Amino acid sequence: MQSFSGYIFGTVWWGIALNLIAYFVASHAVGACWYLLGTQRATKCLKDKCMEIDGCKLRILTCQEFMNYGTSGLIQDHTRLSWGENRRVRSACLQEDSSFSYGVYKWTIQLVTNQNRLEKILFPIFWGLMTLRYKR
Numbered sequence: 001m002q003s004f005s006g007y008i009f010g011t012v013w014w015g016i017a018l019n020l021i022a023y024f025v026a027s028h029a030v031g032a033c034w035y036l037l038g039t040q041r042a043t044k045c046l047k048d049k050c051m052e053i054d055g056c057k058l059r060i061l062t063c064q065e066f067m068n069y070g071t072s073g074l075i076q077d078h079t080r081l082s083w084g085e086n087r088r089v090r091s092a093c094l095q096e097d098s099s100f101s102y103g104v105y106k107w108t109i110q111l112v113t114n115q116n117r118l119e120k121i122l123f124p125i126f127w128g129l130m131t132l133r134y135k136r
Helices: 004-009 012-052 078-084 087-093 103-112 117-133
Strands: none
Touching: 012 087, 012 103, 012 117, 103 117
């Protein structure tokens, strides 16, 4: 008589399901690393632009309070608020036609300014799936 665990784990469908789960977990990990590194590139651009402006201190870019570059309504500090709404810096760093070289992280620009959390979660997973699927 066959055991119950052999009956469930011995089927082809269970193997397919485990492989798909492993594939999605791996793509999520790869996409999360890509998103983190892309966010670091955006932060580097913002730091470089801050250094070019007289009187700008790097504490403006720190995470004292949450600062979403899509909307800045939660910020109480007027210096940080004016920095978040600086159009010259936004056009230089946070728009797709910016002059800053993002390289492979160019698609992360739209995630930094996007307010939709679902897109911020799903887009890196999609990018990870595309990366893992690519063959040379």
